[in-house]
Amino acid sequence: MQALSMTDTQNEPMQGGNHATDAEKLAGIIGQVKGDITLGNEGDIRLLLQQRLSDAGIELDDSEFEKALADATA
Numbered sequence: 001m002q003a004l005s006m007t008d009t010q011n012e013p014m015q016g017g018n019h020a021t022d023a024e025k026l027a028g029i030i031g032q033v034k035g036d037i038t039l040g041n042e043g044d045i046r047l048l049l050q051q052r053l054s055d056a057g058i059e060l061d062d063s064e065f066e067k068a069l070a071d072a073t074a
Contacts (some may be wrong), residue, residue: 001040033072
């Protein structure tokens with residue numbers, strides 16, 4: 001393996017570099033959705049949250065989803 005110099009860039013995702021728990025991922029997703037709302041990129045918040053959760057492979061039951069939605073829009 002060749003050492004990277006200060007001018008080298010990372011052009012691909014790190015393999016195995018994401019060790020966040022589902023709770024940490026959920027908190028990050030809620031933060032992203034809050035950011036979208038702040039920037040005026042609201043659209044359908046429910047759909048946006050569902051898509052982000054799906055992309056992250058996180059499954060929530062109905063009550064957990066409603067809580068996450070409430071947290072994102074608080």
